[in-house]
Amino acid sequence: MGFFSKSFDKLKGALKKTADVLNTDVRTLFVPGRQIDDAWLDEFESKFIRGDIGVKRVEELKGAIREQWRLGKIRNANEAEEIVRKKLLSFFPAEDRELHFVPSGPTVILVAGINGAGKTTSISKLAWLLKNEYQKKVMVCASDTFRAAAVDQLTIWAERIGVEIVKHKMGSDPAAVAYDACEAAKARNIDVLIVDTAGRLHTQDHLMRELTKIRDVVAKRIEGAPQVSMLVLDATSGQNAIAQAQHFTKAININGIFLAKLDGTAKGGVVVAIRDQLGIPIKFMGLGETPQDIETFDPERFITALFGEKEPTAK
Amino acid sequence: MFDTLTDKLSGVFRSLSGRGRISEENIRESMREVRTALLEADVNLKVVNEFTEHVITKALGQEVIHSLQPGQLMVKIVYDELVNLMGPVDTRIYFVQPGPTVIMMCGLQGSGKTTTCGKLAMMLKGRGMNPMLAAVDLQRPAAVAQLRTLGEQVGVPVYADDSKIGEHGNVPRGAAVAVSRAAIAEAKKTGRDVVILDTAGRLAIDEELMAELRDVNEQAKPHQIYLVLDAMTGQDAVESARRFNEQLELDGLILTKFDSDTRGGALLSAKMVTGKPVKFLGVGEKLDRLEEFRPEGMAQRILGMGDIVGLVSEAMEKFDQEEQAKLQEKMEKGTFTLDDFMSQMTQIKRLGPMSKVIGMIPGMDQLTKQFGQGEGEIEGQMGRMKAIYDSMNRKERANPDSLDGPRRRRIARGAGVDVQEVGQFMKQFEMSRSMMRAVGGMGMLGKLKLMKGLMGGGLAGLGQPGGPMIKTKKSGWQAPKDRNKKKKRR
Ligand SMILES: Nc1nc2c(ncn2[C@@H]2O[C@H](COP(=O)(O)OP(=O)(O)O)[C@@H](O)[C@H]2O)c(=O)[nH]1
Ligand SMILES: [Mg+2]
Numbered sequence: 001m002g003f004f005s006k007s008f009d010k011l012k013g014a015l016k017k018t019a020d021v022l023n024t025d026v027r028t029l030f031v032p033g034r035q036i037d038d039a040w041l042d043e044f045e046s047k048f049i050r051g052d053i054g055v056k057r058v059e060e061l062k063g064a065i066r067e068q069w070r071l072g073k074i075r076n077a078n079e080a081e082e083i084v085r086k087k088l089l090s091f092f093p094a095e096d097r098e099l100h101f102v103p104s105g106p107t108v109i110l111v112a113g114i115n116g117a118g119k120t121t122s123i124s125k126l127a128w129l130l131k132n133e134y135q136k137k138v139m140v141c142a143s144d145t146f147r148a149a150a151v152d153q154l155t156i157w158a159e160r161i162g163v164e165i166v167k168h169k170m171g172s173d174p175a176a177v178a179y180d181a182c183e184a185a186k187a188r189n190i191d192v193l194i195v196d197t198a199g200r201l202h203t204q205d206h207l208m209r210e211l212t213k214i215r216d217v218v219a220k221r222i223e224g225a226p227q228v229s230m231l232v233l234d235a236t237s238g239q240n241a242i243a244q245a246q247h248f249t250k251a252i253n254i255n256g257i258f259l260a261k262l263d264g265t266a267k268g269g270v271v272v273a274i275r276d277q278l279g280i281p282i283k284f285m286g287l288g289e290t291p292q293d294i295e296t297f298d299p300e301r302f303i304t305a306l307f308g309e310k311e312p313t314a315k
Numbered sequence: 316m317f318d319t320l321t322d323k324l325s326g327v328f329r330s331l332s333g334r335g336r337i338s339e340e341n342i343r344e345s346m347r348e349v350r351t352a353l354l355e356a357d358v359n360l361k362v363v364n365e366f367t368e369h370v371i372t373k374a375l376g377q378e379v380i381h382s383l384q385p386g387q388l389m390v391k392i393v394y395d396e397l398v399n400l401m402g403p404v405d406t407r408i409y410f411v412q413p414g415p416t417v418i419m420m421c422g423l424q425g426s427g428k429t430t431t432c433g434k435l436a437m438m439l440k441g442r443g444m445n446p447m448l449a450a451v452d453l454q455r456p457a458a459v460a461q462l463r464t465l466g467e468q469v470g471v472p473v474y475a476d477d478s479k480i481g482e483h484g485n486v487p488r489g490a491a492v493a494v495s496r497a498a499i500a501e502a503k504k505t506g507r508d509v510v511i512l513d514t515a516g517r518l519a520i521d522e523e524l525m526a527e528l529r530d531v532n533e534q535a536k537p538h539q540i541y542l543v544l545d546a547m548t549g550q551d552a553v554e555s556a557r558r559f560n561e562q563l564e565l566d567g568l569i570l571t572k573f574d575s576d577t578r579g580g581a582l583l584s585a586k587m588v589t590g591k592p593v594k595f596l597g598v599g600e601k602l603d604r605l606e607e608f609r610p611e612g613m614a615q616r617i618l619g620m621g622d623i624v625g626l627v628s629e630a631m632e633k634f635d636q637e638e639q640a641k642l643q644e645k646m647e648k649g650t651f652t653l654d655d656f657m658s659q660m661t662q663i664k665r666l667g668p669m670s671k672v673i674g675m676i677p678g679m680d681q682l683t684k685q686f687g688q689g690e691g692e693i694e695g696q697m698g699r700m701k702a703i704y705d706s707m708n709r710k711e712r713a714n715p716d717s718l719d720g721p722r723r724r725r726i727a728r729g730a731g732v733d734v735q736e737v738g739q740f741m742k743q744f745e746m747s748r749s750m751m752r753a754v755g756g757m758g759m760l761g762k763l764k765l766m767k768g769l770m771g772g773g774l775a776g777l778g779q780p781g782g783p784m785i786k787t788k789k790s791g792w793q794a795p796k797d798r799n800k801k802k803k804r805r
Contacts, residue, residue, distance in 0.1 A: 046360050052549035055354035115572065115600070116425025116545065146600075148429075148464035153457035160482075170464075201575045234425060238357030238549025240577040261424065264518040266551035289424070289455075289483045 029307060034077040036069045044080070051306045052238055053269035061087055085303060091276045092299035097283045099228065101136070106185040106193045108218055108225035111258075112211055112248055113232035115199030118260030118286055120150065122232050123194050124157035126258075126284070128291035131163055136191040141181030142167035143174035143214060146198040154196050161291055164190065174198065174210065175217045182221035195226070202247030215252045229254050230283070235261045235268030245274045259297065260286035267306050342374050342389070349393055349618075356578030356617045359553040362587045370396055394614050401583060401610035405592040408439075409566075411538050414508035415447070417499055419537035421528055421563065423555055424516030427571035428543045429458065431597055432513040433465030434605035439509055440471060447507040449498030450475035451531065452515035453486045462513050469602055472507070474498035491515075491527050495535035512537060519558035532563055539566045541594060544585055546570045552581035553588045560589040571597035574604070578617055634662055651748045653712045657704055659747065664697045702730035703740050715744060 029047055034040065041062055048058045061084055068074045068083060101107045109126065113119045123140060130136040140158050142165060144150035151167050158165040166181035178195055185193040197214060200207035218225050231254045233241050248254050259268050262285045271282050282297040346367045353363045374392050410416040418435070420428045432448055439446045448466050450473060452458035459475045466473035476497065479490040495512055502510045514531065517524035532540065542556060542565050559565060568589065570582050573596045586593055593608040638658055645655055704712070706729030711718060718726070718741060727734040 049354060049360045050550045052357075052551070055351055114547070114575070116427055118425055147461070148468075149457040149461035152460045153455075156456035201572065203574070203576050234545070234547075236423065236545070236549060236551045236555075237547045238552075238577075238581065239355055240357070240547045240575065241549075243576060261518075264423070264551065265520055265554045266549065270549065 030077045030081040032076070032078050035075060036065070036077060036080055040077060040080075041066060044084075047307065048269075051267040051269035053272045053306070054239060057272065081307075084307075088272065088303045088306070089299055091272050092282070092302075095281050097281055097296050099130070099134075099283075101191060102224060102227065106139075106182070106190045106222060106225070107227050108182070108185075108222055109192065109194045109228040109230055110197070110215060110218060110226035110252060111195060111230045111232060112197050112252060112254075113199060114201055114234075114244060115147075117199065117232045117234045117237075118258075119199065119232045120144070120153050120157065120196055121289060122230075122258045122260050122284070122286050122294075123154070123196050124161060124291045125286060125294035126194055127157070127163045128161050129294055130192050130194075131161060137189065138163040139181065139185050139188070139190040139193045140165050141178055141193060141195040143177045143181075144196050144198040145170055145172050145174050145177065150196075150198065157291070164188070175214045178214050179217050179221060182218055182225070186222065193222075193225075202244045208247060208251040211248075211251045226252075228256050230256045230258050231280070232258045232260055233268070233271065233274075235259055235286075236264060236266035237270060239270060239273075241270040242273050242277065245278055245280060249278060249280065254280055256281055256283040258284045258286065262305075263287045263293070268302075269306055339371075339375060341385075342371055345386070345389055346371055349389075352619050353580060353583075353617065356580035356619065357547075357549045357552070357584070358580035358617065359550055359584035359588070362553070362584050366396065366400070393618070397583070397614035397617065398610045401586055401593065401613055403592065404608060404610060405567075406594050406607035408594070409539060410508070415499060415502040415510045416508065416539070417495075417510045417512065417535065417537040418539045418541065419495075419512040419514060419531065419535075420541050420543055420569075421514050421559060422516060422543035423518060423545070424455075426516065426543045426545045427597055428452075428516060429461050429465065429513050430600070430602075431543050431569055431571060431595075431605070432462065432511050433469055433602050434597065435511055435595075436466070436471040436509075437469040437602045438605055440469060444509055445507045446471050446509040446511060447498065447502045447505070448473045449495060449510055449512045451491050451494050451498075451512045453480050453490055453494065454483050454515050458513075458515065465602070472505070474501050474510075486527075488527070489530070492530050492534045495531050495537075499535060519555045519562075525558075525562055529562055541565065541567045541569050542585070542589075542591075543569045543571060544581060546573045546579045546581055546596075547575060547577045548581040550584075552584045556585040557588045560591065565589055565591045567592050567594035569593075569595045569597065570608075574598045578619060579613065580617055582613060583617060635665075638662060653704065653707075653715050653744060656744045656747050657700070660697065660700060664694070699730065699732050699736060700740055703727075703732060703737055706730040715741065 029040075029043060044065065045058055045062050048061065049055060064087065065074070065080045065083055069080075074080060074083070099107075099109075111119050111123055111126075127138045127140055131138045138161075140154055140163055142151045142154045144154070145168060148170075151170055155165055155167065164184075166177065166184050168177045168180070174197060181193055181195065184190070195214070195218065197211060198207075200211065202208065215226060215229070229252045231245060231248050233244065237244070245254065245257070257271060257274065257280055259271055259282055262268055274280055275282060282302075285295050285297050285302070287293040287295060349370070350363055350367050353366065354360065358366075370389075370393055373396065374389060377388065377392060408416075408418070420432055420435075422428050429452070436446045436448055448462055448471055450459040450462045452462075459477065459480060463473050463475060474494070474497065476494050479486070479494055481487065481490070491514065498512070499510050501507075512531070512535070514528060515524065517528070519525065531537070540563050542559050544552060544556065548555075556565075556568070568582075568585050568591055570579065570585075570593060573579060582593060593610075596606050596608055598604045598606055639662070642655055642659060645651055703726060706726045707715075711722065711726075718737075723737045723741075724734050727737045730737070
């Protein structure tokens with residue numbers, strides 16, 4: 001966390017809500033003194049399946065606990081918590097989740113995902129963060145020229161946050177917008193260019209090819225770009241998110257995930273599998289609908305939230 | 316890809332066969348596979364557990380124990396039960412008279428509400444009604460503009476009040492109600508018979524925004540409330556559906572993004588937890604991609620057998636329609652020559668690895684068995700078949716039954732293959748010919764269509780349930796009269 005935890009201290013208001021969201025109650029399952037038995041194991045199973053981490057993995061975890069318990073090595077729920085925590089944390093090795101910037105010329109972040117995942121909103125969050133916390137000169141590129149009023153949506157965010165935007169008419173070639181944005185970013189000494197793209201299902205081959213084309217155009221205009229190919233995943237999504245990650249990786253080589261909508265009752269546990277199977281680091285979490293509702297992904301807190309219940313947020 | 320549940324279940328029972336009689340324990344064991352399949356499809360755990368217990372009881376009653384094919388029988392019970400749970404099907408929209416009927420759409424952020432509003436408006440318009448859209452999402456940037464664009468696209472008026480638009484968290488209380496009521500008043504004035512309210516996306520635990528929806532519900536009094544849910548939702552589907560239903564008393568569910576490869580367990584979960592019927596499925600980005608829900612194909616899809624439907628569609632697209640039509644004609648006439656055979660094989664080759672689909676058509680499984688499925692294998696085999704064909708003279712092609720030993724050896728030499736391969740080629744032709752007779756002139760494409768219909772259920776759009784109902788002040792629910800005549804069913 002480092003940098004982020006410090007800078008976020010300044011934003012008490014935004015943070016408070018966020019903290020409420022992720023520091024949820026772990027008492028029910030791992031209540032101190034509670035003994036492990038079959039009923040406990042069942043409860044464990046349902047809690048974790050509920051978190052969308054996938055039935056196979058839950059069975060593995062449950063098996064590990066049962067094994068230790070049968071051998072008499074553990075008896076209490078809080079001892080099981082240790083095992084689970086360790087195991088889950090091992091899926092998220094220490095890795096670099098920071099954003100890095102090239103010494104000169106624009107750093108490009110290409111953002112993709114299925115329809116309604118939260119791409120545009122997440123871009124507004126990144127833009128806000130980069131501008132206000134990193135003091136970067138940010139430009140956004142409206143390459144979603146397909147969904148009705150998508151350009152308007154990004155324009156409104158760009159105005160509110162105070163960053164530049166490059167856009168064309170609705171229905172125009174998204175790669176052409178990206179081309180112009182790259183040129184503009186270079187000409188205007190932009191530090192970070194964030195490219196919004198239309199939502200697409202990972203099963204739509206022609207649209208996935210279109211995405212590759214946008215990437216290729218960016219790569220041609222700016223050497224080494226896009227440095228970040230970010231997949232926005234909806235935390236409410238189930239096991240299908242794995243297929244999404246696979247297909248988008250094939251198209252544009254995803255190297256970071258933005259997990260949006262973690263402020264709801266969904267826990268986004270499917271990223272455990274995505275990190276584990278595909279090795280894609282989870283970089284950010286989206287925790288609300290305003291640009292400030294962003295945090296770097298923190299495995300410890302994420303896992304704690306996986307254990308817990310969420311109750312209505314008091315606003 | 317095709318090791319379907321049937322294989323798995325049959326496998327479970329097969330491995331038992333050495334050990335004597337099938338017991339309840341074995342049935343439980345086999346249900347573990349079903350349980351995993353359902354959980355992998357994102358069906359909620361509680362729903363899964365209830366379901367499996369239920370099926371076990373049923374299976375015991377149906378004497379799976381004595382069945383010769385316990386695997387198949389189990390699958391049938393599972394399948395029937397799933398279909399059963401997803402019903403009863405009621406895809407009607409209930410209208411009131413005098414209008415306008417007010418339909419409120421609600422759901423989480425990004426579930427597809429606005430697009431679905433546009434689709435619904437288009438569907439109703441196509442049925443001869445006069446819908447109107449109302450922009451009640453006052454907080455997401457450009458939500459109003461998005462609805463306006465959709466309204467233009469489908470040629471349906473949009474009621475919006477730009478002065479009420481705000482930012483997240485500071486849309487004044489009452490704004491959503493005010494816009495809804497104004498829209499309804501406008502609809503009355505302009506003779507619109509349906510008003511569709513597009514509300515902002517919200518989390519079911521967001522007290523403030525849920526209060527806003529309750530206000531709209533109490534003060535604008537929508538006649539129908541639909542929850543729009545993403546088909547890719549995981550375990551949270553129950554949670555959201557339950558909370559929305561508790562606070563708003565839903566009338567139906569609409570599942571979106573079903574054109575993806577999601578198994579769509581969320582559908583079953585949401586149906587089970589709310590007890591409300593699934594009305595429609597969104598199956599594409601285009602505005603005409605809204606279909607009435609039918610549960611049949613859905614069971615296969617949730618169980619992991621549904622990939623087949625997608626494959627069949629894909630396969631159909633790759634077929635040369637003209638060629639197929641020609642082939643069909645020949646079959647109807649009962650003439651199926653070597654030329655036809657080659658053309659058929661070329662079509663199958665074009666499918667590539669998807670040619671497996673053909674093998675799934677009952678009676679056609681032999682046709683593709685000869686083809687290996689590895690990369691390039693089909694290519695190679697096709698090449699050899701073509702060589703064999705090319706080495707025949709015109710007479711031989713016209714009368715393939717005349718191919719005796721010496722001729723076969725000559726052809727083999729010409730084609731550079733073993734003589735056995737020529738024999739195999741002829742066998743395949745024979746098989747193909749008799750198969751074509753058996754399928755009664757339907758051809759591969761026809762068969763595929765049929766199969767898709769059977770498995771695709773709602774996706775295939777076969778058969779239609781009854782028309783919409785109208786609620787009149789006097790006599791309660793009844794089918795609409797004149798208006799219904801104009802209605803075109805898709
Ligand atoms: N609660 C919540 N809503 C979000 C979050 N991120 C995005 N959204 C909402 O999800 C909806 C779709 O977001 P949008 O950015 O337009 O998705 P896109 O289609 O992928 O670009 C909007 O209503 C957003 O306000 C988040 O982290 N939390
Ligand atoms: Mg967008």
